[in-house]
Amino acid sequence: MNNLRQQFIAFSVSAGVLRFGEFTTKAGxxxxxxxxxxxxxxxxxxxxxxxxxxxxxxxxxVEFDMLFGPAYKGITLASATAVALAGKGRNTSFAFNRKEAKDHGEGGTIVGAKLRGKVVIIDDVISAGTSVRESVDMIRAAGAEPCAVLIALDRMERSGKDGALSASSAVQEVGREFNIPVISIGNLEDLFGYLSGPGADPELAKHTDAVAAYRARYGVESA
Known part of the structure; x- marks a missing residue:
């Protein structure tokens, strides 16, 4: 893990956003x-x-001209990232979509800057890839080019349901389908390293075996 990835996993745990225990995912x-x-x-x-x-x-x-945040979580993430980029000397425009088209005022489904050039889609995770596919369609319909997807955490697990598991993850499938990179701040390997590495919190380290078993059952080799 590089230092930024280590910091992100630690930050997510301390914020209570990354939790350990027993949870049921969207895939069941x-x-x-x-x-x-x-x-x-x-x-x-x-x-x-x-x-x-x-x-x-x-x-x-990645070379990019602007950011796009799919509704709903992506709206806040793209907006906040644009502010952070400006603080780093990169003034970048952003846009997001409405779930339902507005029939008055400026109308339409896109809010913010006009979609143009190379666009980075920003979201939290990719589960089935539905929001990415919808975003790609909107960006291309506007004559712009989706150039990357940026997410917080890549779970690095096979898509599908038990009995019909794909050999690939949703992240890998999205990358291949649209021929664009999917970039994550952290992934399952980083999470596992955080739990099992030297100096790991003993209370968290006790979840290492469960995460390893989950990875063995559902994990893919690489993102």
Missing amino acids: RQSPYFFNAGLFHEGATLAQLAQFYAQTLLDSG
């Missing part, structure tokens, strides 16, 4: 951990999260 799996970016609901934690998004995007080397 019993997971030993749960990540809920919606719990970054205070100014200080949101500001710090945006710093991680901004620095990860800059470090990626």
Whole structure:
């Protein structure tokens, strides 16, 4: 793990956003951990999260012109990341979508800057990839180019349901389908390293075996 990734996992745990125990995922799996970016609901934690998004995007080397946040969580994430990028000397426009088209005023479904050039889609995680696909369609319909997806945590697990599991993760499938990179601030390997590495909190380290078993059952080799 590089230092930024280590800091992100530690930050998510301390903020109560990354939790360990027994949780049921959207896919119906019993997971030993749960990540809920919606719990970054205070100014200080949101500001710090945006710093991680901004620095990860800059470090990626991806060339981009603007940000796009799919409704609903992506709205706050894209907005906050634009502020963080400005603080790092990169003034970047952003836009987001409404779930329902507005039939008065400026109308339409897109709010913010006009979609143009190379656009980075910003969201919290990719589960089924639905919001990314919808975002790609909107961006292309406006004549712009989706150039990357930036997420907080890549769970690095096979998509589908038990009995019909894919060999790939939703993140991998999205990357291949649209031929764009999916960049994550942290992933399951970083999380596992945080639990099992030297100096790990003993209370958290006791979840290592459960996470390892989950990874063995559902994990993919690489993001």
